[in-house]
Each structure stands twice: as structure tokens, then as C-alpha cells.
Amino acid sequence: xxxxxxxxxGLGAGAAGLMGATPVRAQQDKPFKxxxxxxxxxxxxxxxxREFFQAADVKAEFIVRDADRDxxxxxxxxxxxxxxxxxxxxxxxxxVTLGVVGPLGNTDPAYVHNTPVVFALVAAPVRxxxxxxxxxxxxxxxxxxxxxxxxxQMRAMQAYLPFSKVGILYSTNEQNSVVIVEEAKxxxxxxxxxxxxxxxHNDSSGRPTSDGVVDLIKQMRAEKVDWLYLLxxxxxxxxxxxxxxxxxxxxxxxxxxxxxxxREGGALVGLVSRYYSVGxxxxxxxxxxxxxxxAPEDVPIETLKRFSxxxxxxxxxxxxxxxxxxxxNYAEIVTS
Numbered sequence: 001x002x003x004x005x006x007x008x009x010g011l012g013a014g015a016a017g018l019m020g021a022t023p024v025r026a027q028q029d030k031p032f033k034x035x036x037x038x039x040x041x042x043x044x045x046x047x048x049x050r051e052f053f054q055a056a057d058v059k060a061e062f063i064v065r066d067a068d069r070d071x072x073x074x075x076x077x078x079x080x081x082x083x084x085x086x087x088x089x090x091x092x093x094x095x096v097t098l099g100v101v102g103p104l105g106n107t108d109p110a111y112v113h114n115t116p117v118v119f120a121l122v123a124a125p126v127r128x129x130x131x132x133x134x135x136x137x138x139x140x141x142x143x144x145x146x147x148x149x150x151x152x153q154m155r156a157m158q159a160y161l162p163f164s165k166v167g168i169l170y171s172t173n174e175q176n177s178v179v180i181v182e183e184a185k186x187x188x189x190x191x192x193x194x195x196x197x198x199x200x201h202n203d204s205s206g207r208p209t210s211d212g213v214v215d216l217i218k219q220m221r222a223e224k225v226d227w228l229y230l231l232x233x234x235x236x237x238x239x240x241x242x243x244x245x246x247x248x249x250x251x252x253x254x255x256x257x258x259x260x261x262x263r264e265g266g267a268l269v270g271l272v273s274r275y276y277s278v279g280x281x282x283x284x285x286x287x288x289x290x291x292x293x294x295a296p297e298d299v300p301i302e303t304l305k306r307f308s309x310x311x312x313x314x315x316x317x318x319x320x321x322x323x324x325x326x327x328x329n330y331a332e333i334v335t336s
Contacts, residue, residue, distance in 0.1 A: 031059040032290050035086040037077055037100065038066045039093045039234065043260070045120050048279025049090065049286075058287055067096055069238050074099030078112060088286055091119045091143075094128050094176040095234050101141055103129040112140070116289045116296045119143030120282040121275075123232045123257075125301055127179040134301045142289075142296045144281040145303040146273045147232050147257055150183040154191065154229075156271045156309060157255045160323055163226035167252070168197045169216060169243065170233050171208040177233040180257075184229065196225050200235065208235045214246045221250040230256040230267055240265030253321050259310070263334065268315045269323070273304045308332060 036046060042064065053060050063086070067073045074096055078089070089112060091097040097119040102111035117140055122130060125145065131137035134145075147153075157163065166188060170177040185195045198216045200208035220228065228247050230236060236243065237260060244266035247254050256262050256270030281304060288294045309331040316322050323331065 028059050031061045032087045033061050033063065033085065034088050034090055034286070035078075035081070035084065036062050036064045036090045037074070037092065037096050038064065039096050040069050040238065041066055043092070044275035045092065045279035045282070046090075048276035049120070049283040050279075052280040052283035053287070056283075056287055058291060067099075071095040071099050075110060081112065081115065086115060088290060089115055089117045090282065090286065091117060093119075093121045093234050094123065094125075094130070094174065097122055097125075097130055097141075097143075098128065098175075101130065101139070104132065104139065114140060116286075117141045117143075118282050118286045118289070118296070120278050121146050121232075121258075123147040123176045124179045128175045131301055136297045137301060138297055140296045142285050142299040142301055144278050144285065145301060146275070146278045147180075147303070148271050148273065148307045150180060151187045152307075153255070153257060153271050154184065154187050157227055157229070157269075158191065160255075160269055160327065161226065161253060161321060163193055165194045165196055165223065165225045167217075167220035167223075167225035167228045168195060168231055169213065169228070169236060170197060170199055170231060171235045172199045172202070173206060173208065174233055174235065177231060177236075180231045184231070196220055196223055210239045210242050213239065213242055217243065217246045217252065218250060221252050225252065228252050228254045230254055230258070230261045230265065230270075232257045237261070237265070240267075248315065248318060251319060253319055254315075259308075262310045262312055263336070266315065267312065268319065268321065269309070269311045269331075271307055271309050273307055277304055310334060312336070 065077045091100050100112050101117055102108055122143060125131040168181055170181050181197045188195045201212045203209045244254055254267040256267035259272040259275050261267045262270035285299050288299050289296055311323055311331045312334050314335050
């Protein structure tokens with residue numbers, strides 16, 4: 001795949017500009033109260049979200065609460081919402097979002113049904129049961145999708161290093177991950193390739209655990225997997241420090257679907273939406289709701305229109321698997 005073909009799919013070295021018109025300036029008596037619910041502490045997504053509000057001159061008070069990487073903590077984070085009375089709730093990731101709004105059609109009062117919710121870092125909101133469609137969620141939710149389409153990911157992977165087998169580690173309790181595994185299988189079949197998908201082991205409470213992950217990666221290598229695809233699995237994102245060194249040890253290249261997977265996770269290459277830009281896009285939607293008074297279901301769910309290809313040259317050198325020369329014309333190179 002040459003540079004022109006990649007760029008036609010929206011691939012580029014720089015983060016995308018945001019779509020749509022400049023937000024209407026707010027006439028405010030007091031700041032909007034926004035409850036921000038994160039999963040693993042603050043990231044560049046939240047920085048982009050806040051700074052977009054600042055750039056738009058929309059005053060907001062941000063109340064930040066973290067789930068400490070455990071979705072079971074989410075109910076406690078919203079338990080006082082009746083007295084807190086936020087104007088809007090921001091959620092990070094599929095697990096936190098589902099913990100706040102519940103599955104589509106669920107009317108349990110423990111979930112938030114009236115306060116507007118804007119998510120970021122949700123890969124498959126429709127298949128995860130968060131929204132009816134990208135055009136309209138059909139409920140009090142909208143947001144920004146961060147994952148590049150699976151077929152585009154795999155074509156970029158193929159452009160770097162051709163494959164016949166791709167390995168995937170995933171959490172069976174994350175609907176988002178289950179969906180992407182099935183999508184990858186369908187795409188791979190069209191490319192005459194095979195997906196070797198292995199779920200993480202679960203502990204006694206049904207939560208995924210890193211126990212045995214090194215053995216799973218060794219099994220994949222023994223099965224002659226060409227790539228390990230690091231899909232946007234929330235749990236996987238917390239154990240990059242175990243997964244990528246194990247893959248590197250057995251000479252298995254890793255391809256990340258999220259920016260963090262390359263910048264901090266040690267993946268060889270990733271085709272990603274910039275976290276900062278995803279936060280900005282989510283903020284633009286929040287402002288449509290707060291300032292322009294649009295209903296969340298009338299604000300379409302979107303992804304960025306341009307993506308970034310990031311290559312970790314330190315990992316490439318260690319593996320001895322260098323990118324095609326033409327790819328260096330548009331990829332961002334990191335060496336950490």
C-alpha cells in the first residue's frame with residue numbers, strides 16, 4: 001500500500017482539525033458544572049477537553065473522579081448526582097460509559113437517564129449497546145469514537161509487514177473487545193488471513209487477570225502469528241508493561257489501536273486518533289449541548305477524519321523489522 005492509498009483512507013502524520021462550525025459563545029451567569037469520570041487517571045483526552053472549553057471561552061467547573069481501573073467503582077462515582085446536579089457528565093471509555101448510562105433500553109434508576117452524557121475513548125458505541133446509531137444515540141448520550149476502523153488498521157498493518165496470522169488478546173467481559181475481535185476475523189478472512197484470538201484468564205470474580213499472559217503470547221508465537229494486535233481493550237491498556245515486553249522477548253511485533261499503546265505501551269507501530277484531538281471533539285459536542293441547547297440524541301457520534309501512524313524506531317531496531325522506506329514519508333517516528 002503506497003502513501004497515496006493510505007492518505008485516501010485518512011491517514012496522516014498530524015492530528016486532525018475538528019469538523020463543523022465554531023461553537024456559539026456562551027452567555028453565562030455561572031460556569032457549567034461538568035462531572036468528569038476517568039478510568040485510569042487523567043490523560044491527554046481530558047486535557048484536550050478542558051482546553052477546547054477554554055479556547056471557546058465557555059466557562060466550566062470540572063469535577064474529576066476516577067474509577068481506579070475498576071468498572072465496579074463507577075456507581076459510587078455518580079451516587080450523589082441528585083445533590084451535585086451536574087449540567088453534563090463526561091465519561092472515559094466503554095466500561096465507565098456503560099456504568100453511567102447502562103445498556104440501551106435499560107430503565108434502571110441507578111443509571112443516568114436525564115443528565116447529558118458525552119463520552120470519549122469508546123470504540124464501538126452501537127455494538128456495545130450505548131447508542132442506537134452514530135446518527136442518533138436515541139438517548140441522553142453522544143460522544144467521540146477514537147478507534148480507526150478495523151479494516152483500515154489491518155491494511156496499515158499489512159503495509160508495514162505482510163501477515164497470514166494475527167494474534168489478539170482480549171477481555172471477554174468487555175463487549176467492545178468482543179465486537180472488535182469478530183470484526184477482525186471478518187476483515188482477515190477477506191485478506192486470506194487468520195485471527196488467533198485468546199481471551200485473558202479471569203479471576204474468581206470474573207475479572208480479567210494478567211496471570212498466564214506471557215504463556216498466551218508464547219503460544220501465539222508457537223502458532224506462527226505474524227503480528228500481535230493490541231486492540232482498544234480497557235484491561236489490556238493497564239498491562240502493556242507485561243504484554244509488550246513478552247512479545248518483544250519472543251520476537252513478535254505489536255500493532256496498537258490506541259495512541260497510548262505506542263507512546264507508553266511499547267508497541268512497534270500504531271494507527272491512532274490523537275488522544276488530545278479526541279478530547280477536543282468530545283468537548284465540541286458538549287458545547288453543542290450546553291451552549292446551543294441541543295439534545296444529546298440530536299448530536300451525532302463521530303470519529304476524527306484523519307489518523308496518525310506512529311512508529312517506535314527503538315522497537316523496530318530491537319526486532320530488526322523496519323518500516324518500508326515510503327512509510328517514513330508520513331509516519332511519526334518515536335524513539336522512547
